[in-house]
Amino acid sequence: MDQQDLIKEIGHIRSMMEKSSKVLSISGLSGVLIGIYALLGATAGYVVVYGFDSRFDYRDHYVTEPAVINNLIGVALTVLIASLITGLWMARRKAKKARQYIWNPSSKAMLLAMGIPLITGGLFSLILLSRGYFSLIGATLLIFYGLSLTSGGIYTFKEVRWLGILEILLGLFALLFPGYGLWFWALGFGVLHIIYGFIVHKRYE
Numbered sequence: 001m002d003q004q005d006l007i008k009e010i011g012h013i014r015s016m017m018e019k020s021s022k023v024l025s026i027s028g029l030s031g032v033l034i035g036i037y038a039l040l041g042a043t044a045g046y047v048v049v050y051g052f053d054s055r056f057d058y059r060d061h062y063v064t065e066p067a068v069i070n071n072l073i074g075v076a077l078t079v080l081i082a083s084l085i086t087g088l089w090m091a092r093r094k095a096k097k098a099r100q101y102i103w104n105p106s107s108k109a110m111l112l113a114m115g116i117p118l119i120t121g122g123l124f125s126l127i128l129l130s131r132g133y134f135s136l137i138g139a140t141l142l143i144f145y146g147l148s149l150t151s152g153g154i155y156t157f158k159e160v161r162w163l164g165i166l167e168i169l170l171g172l173f174a175l176l177f178p179g180y181g182l183w184f185w186a187l188g189f190g191v192l193h194i195i196y197g198f199i200v201h202k203r204y205e
Contacts, residue, residue: 025102026156027090028205031197034083038189041079045072046182069129094205106155114152117144138181142171142188157204163196 048071095102121144125137149164167188174184 025091025095025100025107026160026200027087027094028197028199028201030087030090031200032194033086033090033197035190035193035195035197037079037082037086038193039186039191041075042182042186042190044075048072048075110152110155113155114148117148117151120144121148135178135181136175138185139171139174139178142167142174142184144171145189146171157200159196159200159203163192166192 049068092102121140124144125140128134128136128140146164146167146169149167150161151164153161153164170184170188170192174181177184
């Protein structure tokens with residue numbers, strides 16, 4: 001075996017080890033779709049709270065009527081459910097095409113790493129909601145979602161971790177400018193997801 005063949009063999013072994021230790025079934029196109037869902041949800045949320053004729057400027061007041069809050073929760077749950085279904089369906093499709101299993105030790109470890117910050121952030125946001133701190137909810141969701149991505153990013157593509165870092169930074173900016181919370185939310189869950197999805201699709205699919 002000459003040096004060139006040895007390099008190829010080492011590369012093959014490295015690729016096999018990466019496939020066994022990394023979750024590679026995440027679909028870039030699902031990230032694009034999830035980002036689109038988020039933008040549609042942000043638009044619907046804005047209309048629910050402020051109506052069609054309001055200006056897109058800084059908000060230092062928030063509508064607190066129970067009906068409006070319930071409608072916002074409904075929009076958020078719709079986006080969440082649609083995102084989960086899309087992500088899981090496209091991941092299974094990609095894994096099946098590559099003849100891999102979507103549920104393996106790496107995906108279990110990633111789910112645990114991501115689940116703890118996500119559940120904590122969700123519960124913390126519900127506490128803020130019950131206490132009336134509406135201006136902090138968008139920033140809180142961005143920060144804890146970013147922490148979840150950075151935790152789970154070690155088990156999959158490196159772009160996931162970078163997405164998490166950007167989400168955290170956006171969440172911190174949202175805390176500084178709470179009147180633009182919905183804008184930051186749309187930018188983080190919408191625009192960044194779309195960009196991330198296109199990058200992953202181009203590089204790995």
